[in-house]
Amino acid sequence: MSSESLSLHGRARRRPADAAEPVSSLLRQRRRQAWLLVLPALLVLAAIAGWPLLRTIWFSLTNAQLADLTQSQFVGLDNYIGENGVMRDPAWWSAVANTLEFSVVSVTLETLLGLGVAILLNTPSRVRSLLRAAVLVPWAIPTIVSAKMWSWMLNDQYGVINVILQQLGLIDHPLAFIADPDLAFPTIILVDVWKTTPFMALLMLAALQMVPSDCYEAARIDGVPRWRVFRHITLPLILPGVLVAMVFRALDALRVFDLIYVMTSNSRLTKSMSIYVREQLVDFQQVGFGSASAIVLFLLISMFTLGYMVFSRRRMQGV
Amino acid sequence: MSTIQLSGVQKGFGATSVLSGVDLTIEQGEFCVFIGPSGCGKSTLLRIIAGLEDPSDGDIRIGGVRVNDLEPAKRDVAMVFQSYALYPHMTVKQNLEFGLKHQKLPAAEIDKRVAAAAESLHLTPLLDRKPGALSGGQRQRVAIGRAIVRKPKVFLFDEPLSNLDAALRVKTRVEIAKLHRELNSTSMIYVTHDQVEAMTLADKIVLLRPLAGQEHLVSIAQVGSPLELYHHPANRFVAGFIGSPSMNFIAGKVAALGDGGVVTDVAEHKLNVAVVPGALKAGDAVTLGIRPEHIELGSGSLSGEVVHVEHLGEHAYVYLNTALSNQPLVVKSARHDIELGSRLRFSLPTTSLHLFDRDDVALPRLVGKGRMAAQLMELSAGK
Ligand SMILES: Nc1ncnc2c1ncn2[C@@H]1O[C@H](COP(=O)(O)OP(=O)(O)OP(=O)(O)O)[C@@H](O)[C@H]1O
Ligand SMILES: [Mg+2]
Numbered sequence: 001m002s003s004e005s006l007s008l009h010g011r012a013r014r015r016p017a018d019a020a021e022p023v024s025s026l027l028r029q030r031r032r033q034a035w036l037l038v039l040p041a042l043l044v045l046a047a048i049a050g051w052p053l054l055r056t057i058w059f060s061l062t063n064a065q066l067a068d069l070t071q072s073q074f075v076g077l078d079n080y081i082g083e084n085g086v087m088r089d090p091a092w093w094s095a096v097a098n099t100l101e102f103s104v105v106s107v108t109l110e111t112l113l114g115l116g117v118a119i120l121l122n123t124p125s126r127v128r129s130l131l132r133a134a135v136l137v138p139w140a141i142p143t144i145v146s147a148k149m150w151s152w153m154l155n156d157q158y159g160v161i162n163v164i165l166q167q168l169g170l171i172d173h174p175l176a177f178i179a180d181p182d183l184a185f186p187t188i189i190l191v192d193v194w195k196t197t198p199f200m201a202l203l204m205l206a207a208l209q210m211v212p213s214d215c216y217e218a219a220r221i222d223g224v225p226r227w228r229v230f231r232h233i234t235l236p237l238i239l240p241g242v243l244v245a246m247v248f249r250a251l252d253a254l255r256v257f258d259l260i261y262v263m264t265s266n267s268r269l270t271k272s273m274s275i276y277v278r279e280q281l282v283d284f285q286q287v288g289f290g291s292a293s294a295i296v297l298f299l300l301i302s303m304f305t306l307g308y309m310v311f312s313r314r315r316m317q318g319v
Numbered sequence: 320m321s322t323i324q325l326s327g328v329q330k331g332f333g334a335t336s337v338l339s340g341v342d343l344t345i346e347q348g349e350f351c352v353f354i355g356p357s358g359c360g361k362s363t364l365l366r367i368i369a370g371l372e373d374p375s376d377g378d379i380r381i382g383g384v385r386v387n388d389l390e391p392a393k394r395d396v397a398m399v400f401q402s403y404a405l406y407p408h409m410t411v412k413q414n415l416e417f418g419l420k421h422q423k424l425p426a427a428e429i430d431k432r433v434a435a436a437a438e439s440l441h442l443t444p445l446l447d448r449k450p451g452a453l454s455g456g457q458r459q460r461v462a463i464g465r466a467i468v469r470k471p472k473v474f475l476f477d478e479p480l481s482n483l484d485a486a487l488r489v490k491t492r493v494e495i496a497k498l499h500r501e502l503n504s505t506s507m508i509y510v511t512h513d514q515v516e517a518m519t520l521a522d523k524i525v526l527l528r529p530l531a532g533q534e535h536l537v538s539i540a541q542v543g544s545p546l547e548l549y550h551h552p553a554n555r556f557v558a559g560f561i562g563s564p565s566m567n568f569i570a571g572k573v574a575a576l577g578d579g580g581v582v583t584d585v586a587e588h589k590l591n592v593a594v595v596p597g598a599l600k601a602g603d604a605v606t607l608g609i610r611p612e613h614i615e616l617g618s619g620s621l622s623g624e625v626v627h628v629e630h631l632g633e634h635a636y637v638y639l640n641t642a643l644s645n646q647p648l649v650v651k652s653a654r655h656d657i658e659l660g661s662r663l664r665f666s667l668p669t670t671s672l673h674l675f676d677r678d679d680v681a682l683p684r685l686v687g688k689g690r691m692a693a694q695l696m697e698l699s700a701g702k
Contacts, residue, residue: 223393224392
């Protein structure tokens with residue numbers, strides 16, 4: 001819409017003065033139509049996202065308690081930068097560090113593995129469509145279910161994984177994958193990778209299939225080695241798609257909650273930002289303080305998103 | 320050295336077969352054009368030679384070596400795709416270089432080849448652009464350039480001009496002919512469905528056609544030089560395909576056989592055709608053929624009514640309703656004063672007529688050696 005109205009605008013300006021009048025009224029009419037069309041979406045967004053956000057911002061500036069939201073006083077930025085503010089809480093910063101580490105490691109692993117799976121799925125074979133459906137199963141299972149399933153399988157007393165590893169002779173005593181502070185974090189990341197790689201693989205498969213096949217044929221006739229074809233043709237052409245997939249995943253990972261909550265609900269070592277916020281709001285009944293940390297989480301994710309938007313816009317203009 | 324030989328090449332996709340037993344030899348340095356109706360398997364044949372498609376049966380030899388199991392890269396061919404197949408994210412220069420970079424060539428040599436190709440194809444000012452910012456004609460030249468820098472033994476072109484406008488098409492056609500002259504030991508195989516391209520470029524034309532009754536199965540209708548196909552079409556399909564507007568066909572019967580050819584009986588008229596009668600017998604059903612440019616208007620024993628005239632400037636095509644057939648005869652004429660509805664006299668010169676038997680196979684023409692006898696016959700028949 002915007003590019004169309006831009007070009008209309010340009011044309012209108014180039015027109016001689018006598019022709020300018022009808023075009024500009026047409027332009028105005030188009031603008032109005034555009035606004036009318038997005039208005040319902042804007043209203044819904046304002047109701048379901050804007051209003052709660054505003055209320056959360058308001059709460060974050062008060063000392064509200066969950067028990068009685070009406071009895072609250074305005075405390076300014078105390079919840080943020082006051083003596084007991086979220087920015088001064090080491091537990092918050094450890095949650096931030098955990099979340100960032102989780103996001104970076106899991107998104108990286110999922111991207112690499114997803115690309116590998118996508119390439120496998122993209123090579124012609126008879127079972128390809130079956131594989132394509134099968135690979136989606138982990139993604140289709142609700143996180144709560146798969147998290148519970150994995151915690152049972154990984155249990156140090158009755159978990160099947162410990163049994164298998166022991167029988168294979170890889171370990172001599174059962175490992176407490178979830179309870180052991182050194183193992184809990186890698187375990188959570190592995191389960192997340194198991195769950196989300198299919199999603200990444202499918203997004204990348206879509207990108208792979210957009211690469212025109214005649215480019216590959218041209219390279220084949222010219223005798224370009226496979227890895228060079230991948231590096232110089234496939235990768236550059238799927239990169240925009242891969243980036244979008246990574247951003248989607250990163251946004252998701254920064255808000256990670258359910259997996260960690262189910263597997264290691266209150267371990268400080270694996271606490272993410274979302275877990276921290278919920279703990280403040282629900283367990284400690286600190287609506288004001290919890291809202292403040294939720295807003296900080298919101299700002300972090302918005303900064304990430306804005307950064308991506310600026311970056312991708314610059315890329316678009318570069319092309 | 321780099322003769323290409325196809326023997327008994329067949330190709331099917333799943334259950335449907337496309338090519339049936341193609342036998343063909345393309346000499347080194349030859350410009351060979353594959354032509355035929357759309358969907359008849361020209362691209363498939365080209366891709367089989369390139370190695371992008373495996374034949375279901377038959378052998379492909381390049382320079383005497385069987386290459387059926389050889390990777391495309393090892394066949395030393397370069398291909399210009401119908402869709403150009405440029406790498407969209409690379410500049411023109413990178414596109415030209417990409418096929419060379421992995422070969423162990425010195426950088427100076429690569430630069431030299433790219434610069435030379437860019438120069439000869441007028442691409443030098445465009446070297447830093449991406450394909451998206453080029454016109455169709457410019458993209459097409461990049462695709463040709465990418466083939467040239469490889470210095471292959473064989474060039475394969477798949478309808479390279481089909482996306483260009485008429486003027487650019489003529490210009491690029493001339494450039495391709497020039498390129499072939501410059502690289503005179505390089506063979507070129509060129510697919511097109513434009514017969515002007517075929518006639519003007521080819522040393523050898525390979526005309527493909529669907530087999531009768533089996534629309535999908537294709538075989539070679541005729542192989543020969545452009546003039547051979549024009550003057551001595553092997554069958555009615557070739558005769559009708561080559562030449563525009565296409566040859567006029569008239570159904571007739573054999574009346575008598577003579578030394579100078581065959582006397583045919585067409586709608587009460589006796590027409591002589593200068594061909595070797597072969598196994599023809601009196602009474603056989605035959606088809607006569609004559610090209611619009613060979614019918615002589617103005618005099619003669621035949622006449623027809625003008626039902627339509629197409630003026631092309633330099634000449635005109637006149638459509639005549641005659642007693643010979645229920646299709647109007649198309650006649651090429653230099654006159655521009657022909658009026659609709661008027662009656663014109665014309666003759667069908669004995670030596671310009673083609674004759675096809677009931678299986679649509681052409682009878683060998685006596686043009687040249689039989690001309691004298693044929694003219695005598697025409698004189699005697701005119702009496
Ligand atoms: N991959 C394929 N699978 C099945 N059939 C195919 C395949 N490729 C081509 N064909 C069939 O083979 C026949 C020949 O196709 P081809 O592309 O060689 O035709 P063409 O002569 O190049 O036509 P055009 O002039 O339109 O480019 C067509 O009938 C087509 O439908
Ligand atoms: Mg084709």
